[in-house]
Structures are given as C-alpha cells and as structure tokens.
Amino acid sequence: MAPASVGEMKRPGEPIGEDEGAATAAETIPAGAAADPDVALMLRLQAGDQAAFQDLFQKFSPRVVQYARRLVGSEARAEEVTQDVFVQVFRFRHRYRPESRFSTWLFTIATNLCLNEIRRPERRLRVDLWKPRGDDDDRREGPQLADPAAITPEQGASSRELARQLEAAVGELPPKQRAALLLSRVDGLAYRDVAEALGCTEGAVKALLFRATQSLKKTLREYL
Amino acid sequence: MRCQRARKWMTAAVDGELSPRRRRALDGHLAACAACRRELAVTERMLTALEGLPMEAAVSPRLEQATLRRVRLAAADEAERAPASRWRRWLPLPAFALATAAVLVLAIGIVRRTGEVPGAPAVRPAPKGDARGVAQAPPSLPRRFAKAPPAEPPAKLAEAPDLFVDMSIIRNLDKLTHFEAIQTTTLDDEPATPDGQEPPSNG
Amino acid sequence: MRRAAAIAVVLLALAAPAVRAQERHGRPWQELTPEEQWRAWENYQRYQRLPEQRQKELLQRHQQFREMPPQERERLRQNYHTYQRFDPRQRQEFLEKYHRWKGRK
Numbered sequence: 001m002a003p004a005s006v007g008e009m010k011r012p013g014e015p016i017g018e019d020e021g022a023a024t025a026a027e028t029i030p031a032g033a034a035a036d037p038d039v040a041l042m043l044r045l046q047a048g049d050q051a052a053f054q055d056l057f058q059k060f061s062p063r064v065v066q067y068a069r070r071l072v073g074s075e076a077r078a079e080e081v082t083q084d085v086f087v088q089v090f091r092f093r094h095r096y097r098p099e100s101r102f103s104t105w106l107f108t109i110a111t112n113l114c115l116n117e118i119r120r121p122e123r124r125l126r127v128d129l130w131k132p133r134g135d136d137d138d139r140r141e142g143p144q145l146a147d148p149a150a151i152t153p154e155q156g157a158s159s160r161e162l163a164r165q166l167e168a169a170v171g172e173l174p175p176k177q178r179a180a181l182l183l184s185r186v187d188g189l190a191y192r193d194v195a196e197a198l199g200c201t202e203g204a205v206k207a208l209l210f211r212a213t214q215s216l217k218k219t220l221r222e223y224l
Numbered sequence: 225m226r227c228q229r230a231r232k233w234m235t236a237a238v239d240g241e242l243s244p245r246r247r248r249a250l251d252g253h254l255a256a257c258a259a260c261r262r263e264l265a266v267t268e269r270m271l272t273a274l275e276g277l278p279m280e281a282a283v284s285p286r287l288e289q290a291t292l293r294r295v296r297l298a299a300a301d302e303a304e305r306a307p308a309s310r311w312r313r314w315l316p317l318p319a320f321a322l323a324t325a326a327v328l329v330l331a332i333g334i335v336r337r338t339g340e341v342p343g344a345p346a347v348r349p350a351p352k353g354d355a356r357g358v359a360q361a362p363p364s365l366p367r368r369f370a371k372a373p374p375a376e377p378p379a380k381l382a383e384a385p386d387l388f389v390d391m392s393i394i395r396n397l398d399k400l401t402h403f404e405a406i407q408t409t410t411l412d413d414e415p416a417t418p419d420g421q422e423p424p425s426n427g
Numbered sequence: 428m429r430r431a432a433a434i435a436v437v438l439l440a441l442a443a444p445a446v447r448a449q450e451r452h453g454r455p456w457q458e459l460t461p462e463e464q465w466r467a468w469e470n471y472q473r474y475q476r477l478p479e480q481r482q483k484e485l486l487q488r489h490q491q492f493r494e495m496p497p498q499e500r501e502r503l504r505q506n507y508h509t510y511q512r513f514d515p516r517q518r519q520e521f522l523e524k525y526h527r528w529k530g531r532k
Contacts, residue, residue, distance in 0.1 A: 050299075053295060054292070057288065057291065057292070061283045061287070061288070061291075062280035062281055062282065062283050063279055063280050065280075065281045065283055065287070066278065066279060066280050066281040069281060079284075079287050082283075082287060082291070083287065083290055083291045083294060086291050086295065087291065087294050087295055087298060090295045090298055090299070091298055158514055158515050158518075159273070159276075162269075162273050162515070163273060163276065163277065166270075166273050166274065166277065167277065170274075181274070185271065185274040185275060186274060186275070186277050186279055187279060187476065188279075188475070188476025188477065190478070209235070210232075210235075213235060213267070213270065213271075216270055216274075217263075217266055217267065217270055220270060221266065222515075223515060224265075224266045224269045224270055224273075224515065224519065239481075240480075240481055240484065241478075251526075251529055251530040252530060253530075254526045254527065254529070254530045255527060255530025255531050256530075258523070261523040261526045261527055262519070262523055264522070264523075264526055265519050265522030265523045265525075265526065266519070268522055269518065269519070269522065275473055275476075276473075278469075279472055279473075279476070280472070372465075372468075373464045373465060373467070373468035374468075377456050377467075377468070377471075378471070380471070381456070381467060381468070381471045382455075382456050384453060384489070385453060385454060385455070385456050385459055385463075385464075385467050386453030386454060386493075387453070387485075387486075387489045388466070388467035388468070388470040388471045388474065389459065389463045389466055389467045389470070390489075390492065390504075391466075391467075391470035391473070391474065391485075392470070392507060393492070393503055393504060393507050394485060394488045394489050394492055395485065395488075396507070396510075397488050397491065397492060397503070398529075399510075399521075399525050400503040400506045400507055400510075401503060402528070403503075403506040403509070403510075405528060406521065406524050406525045406528045407521070407524065409524040409525075409527050409528040409531075410524075411520070411523055411524060411527060
C-alpha cells in the first residue's frame with residue numbers, strides 16, 4: 001500500500017483525527033487572538049482541519065530548519081528534529097492555548113528538542129564542528145554551515161567573511177546562549193517570548209544575551 | 225558616566241531602545257571616550273551582521289513528505305484508538321482496513337526515520353515565478369540556503385518595494401546624509417582610554 | 428489637430444494615476460530586477476522581525492528619503508556604495524567617527 005501522498009493532505013476540511021479539544025479551545029479564544037492568522041490556523045487544526053497543518057508547515061518549517069541547523073550543528077540532524085517538531089505540533093495541538101503566540105509555542109518545542117538532541121551522549125564529543133565548510137564537506141554528514149553568500153547580494157567579500165566567521169562563532173557558544181541569541185537576534189522574538197521558549201525569566205534571557213554578545217565580540221574582533 | 229555602564233547600554237542603543245535621556249548621556253560619554261566609541265562600533269557591526277543571517281532555509285521535498293507521512297501515521301494511530309463511533313464517522317470500513325495495513329507497513333519505516341523518498345530531488349522545485357523570470361536567484365546565491373522571493377509578494381512588500389530595496393540606505397540615513405562631515409571628523413585628539421577604566425571626567 | 432490634442436489629453440489623463448502611483452509607491456514589484464527582488468525579499472523578512480516602533484521609524488525615514496530631490500537620493504546611494512567598499516578597518520573607523528561626530532552635535 002503506497003503511503004498517502006502529499007496531495008491527499010490538501011483537501012480542505014477533511015479531518016485528520018480526533019478533535020476532542022476543539023470545543024474547549026474555541027471557548028477560550030482571547031479577544032483579538034483569532035485575528036492572528038497563525039492562531040486561526042492552530043484553532044482550525046484543533047478542529048480537525050488538516051489543510052491548516054500543511055499551511056503551518058509551509059509557513060514555519062523554513063525557520064525551524066534554519067534554527068535547528070544552527071542550534072544542533074548538523075543539517076541531517078536538523079531535518080530530523082524539524083520532523084519531530086511538527087509531529088509534536090500535531091500530537092499536542094490541543095495543548096496550544098491562543099493566549100500565547102504560535103511562534104513562541106513552536107520555538108519552545110523546537111528549542112526543547114534541539115537541546116535534547118545536543119545533550120544526547122553520542123554527540124558529547126565534538127571537535128571543530130563549526131569550521132567553515134570545505135569542498136569535501138558536502139557529502140559528509142556532519143555539522144555544516146549555512147552559506148553566508150546567501151545572506152545579502154549587495155554585501156562585499158569582507159561582509160561574507162564576517163558572516164562566515166559569525167556562523168562559526170555562534171556555533172561555539174554554549175547551547176542556551178546560542179538559543180537565546182538566535183531566537184532574539186535572528187528570529188526577532190521579544191525577550192518575553194524568548195524567556196517562554198527557554199523556560200526562564202526575562203532577566204535570565206538578558207544575561208544570556210549579554211554573555212553571548214560579549215563572547216562573540218571577543219571572538220570576532222578582527223573581523224569587525 | 226562610567227565605561228562599564230556605557231557598555232551595558234550599547235546593545236539597547238544600537239536597537240534604538242534607549243530612552244532619550246540615556247541616549248544623550250551615552251552620546252556625551254562617547255564624544256569623550258575613544259574606547260567606548262570603538263566598542264559601540266564593534267557592537268553595531270556585530271549586531272547588524274547577526275540580523276543579516278538568513279532566518280529561513282529551503283525545505284527539501286523529502287523533509288516535507290517525511291513529516292507529512294509521520295503526521296498521517298499519528299492521525300491514523302489516533303483514529304485507531306478512538307471509540308468505534310468516532311472513527312466510523314471519519315473513515316468508511318474499507319478505507320479503515322487499508323489505513324490499518326498502511327500503518328503496519330509504514331510503522332517499520334517510521335522506526336528507522338529515514339524520511340527517504342526514492343527519486344525525490346534534493347532541493348525544492350523552483351517557484352512558479354521562474355516561468356516569468358521573476359523569482360530567479362542571482363548566480364552568486366546558492367539556493368540551498370536561501371528561500372527564493374515569492375512570485376506574488378506579500379501586500380506590504382508589493383506596496384512599497386523600493387523601501388525594501390533601499391532598506392540599508394534608509395536604516396543608515398543619518399550616517400549617509402552626513403557622510404563627508406563624518407569622514408572629516410578626527411579621532412585622535414584624545415589619548416585612548418584603556419578598556420574598562422573611567423575616562424577623564426567631563427562633568 | 429484638435430483630434431490629436433484630444434487624444435493626447437486622454438492619454439495623459441490615463442497615465443496620470445500611474446505616474447502618481449509611481450511617485451507615491453515607487454516602482455512596482457514586477458519592474459525590479461531579479462537581484463533587487465532578492466534584496467527586497469531579504470530586507471522585508473528582516474523588517475518583519477523588527478519591533479513595531481522601529482518599523483514605524485523606518486517608514487518615516489523612507490518617507491523622508493522619498494521626499495529628497497533625486498540628486499540627493501543618488502548622493503546617498505553613492506555614499507552607501509563607498510561604505511560598502513570599505514575594508515573592516517575602514518568601516519570600524521567610520522563608525523567610530525560617526526559616534527564622535529554625533530556626540531558633538
């Protein structure tokens with residue numbers, strides 16, 4: 001039996017599974033939350049609309065993949081974690097409450113799964129995992145960098161080199177500092193949302209960010 | 225103001241989040257402290273570079289299909305565990321039998337979590353806009369790590385594309401407007417203050 | 428002659444909204460080069476991540492920029508291209524000078 005094709009998922013309105021929590025979620029929508037398109041998609045998903053899941057995946061998977069790649073340090077692992085993230089979004093869809101932004105909830109899941117992945121015993125020994133990618137790195141599974149040439153067409157060679165070194169330096173930060181920095185400075189989450197994603201206070205987030213930026217400045221001074 | 229405080233405020237200053245009073249205090253300190261000027265310039269460049277890192281990456285069809293397959297399995301699993309009256313409502317019997325067979329067959333694959341789709345290309349196919357030559361990447365941009373612009377841009381982008389084309393200029397309007405005056409400003413008429421030490425008092 | 432003048436008036440009347448639209452909003456998306464579209468798209472994503480207050484400030488500055496005479500806008504573009512060609516030491520120096528200059532204003 002062939003697996004269900006991607007196209008089958010796109011029929012609007014066909015439920016995926018049980019929708020026990022739908023009524024509860026619908027009753028607790030805070031004022032204005034349903035106007036947020038991401039919240040609206042989650043509420044539709046909770047009500048059993050599978051097309052809503054596909055829309056959420058299309059919209060957010062590129063960010064989750066990029067975040068996971070930088071946090072976990074490997075493209076292959078990042079793809080696996082990304083799958084896990086969205087499967088959890090589906091499995092625990094009824095736990096999502098519209099009081100909180102969907103992106104915050106999503107990145108809370110992503111951060112937890114990434115940090116778990118980093119802590120796995122077989123990953124503990126790592127050497128030079130964030131070296132700039134060489135020619136033979138494409139075929140190897142292993143930590144790889146996003147190509148900073150993809151950053152901005154108008155930037156010159158020195159900016160590309162800075163970006164390359166920056167990616168490497170971010171990869172050397174302790175995991176929680178790295179997560180705080182990526183969520184705040186790259187993904188643009190507000191401090192309170194970063195705090196929620198990391199399960200700590202805003203004050204702790206600011207402390208993580210201060211330490212992270214001090215480390216980066218020290219490492220990258222010659223490129224800045 | 226001491227350098228230590230000035231440096232704590234630098235990220236907020238670059239982000240434009242300092243109150244006007246604090247900003248004036250910081251500017252006053254910077255006028256006299258070469259070390260903190262250097263530090264702020266370093267902070268500014270680093271934060272700008274961080275913000276310039278791509279937020280998104282291209283998602284391969286393999287990843288998308290593997291994820292949707294797993295979600296489909298999870299949904300089938302939920303349906304199987306549901307009370308008889310519920311799953312009968314959603315799945316007619318022949319379809320349920322087929323779905324059960326699919327669950328058994330795919331459960332073996334899901335344990336391995338290969339996510340492989342034979343013959344799937346490594347990179348997502350080009351967006352529709354390519355047919356019109358609109359959403360093409362310049363040769364210097366590897367498409368693997370950068371998501372192509374959409375053929376139909378979001379409303380805000382379509383309303384004022386020049387704002388976003390010229391964003392770097394607009395973000396640095398002050399610097400670029402007074403470029404020549406800034407270039408002729410001298411830096412070397414005060415002795416450099418060692419990092420972390422208090423600069424000469426300027427009231 | 429009268430007919431030609433009437434046609435010209437009609438054509439001008441039809442073109443006027445487009446000219447006003449261009450003045451108001453700039454070039455339409457489809458008229459950007461592929462490289463400009465990539466740049467605009469990347470910058471749009473960065474813009475989306477900014478806090479609301481900063482977005483407003485950028486819109487205000489964009490308005491100021493658009494109200495400048497064309498030669499002034501071109502001057503700023505040239506200055507930006509000059510800055511882009513700076514090496515890291517020159518960029519660092521420029522920013523330090525900027526903060527010094529600003530503190531003295």
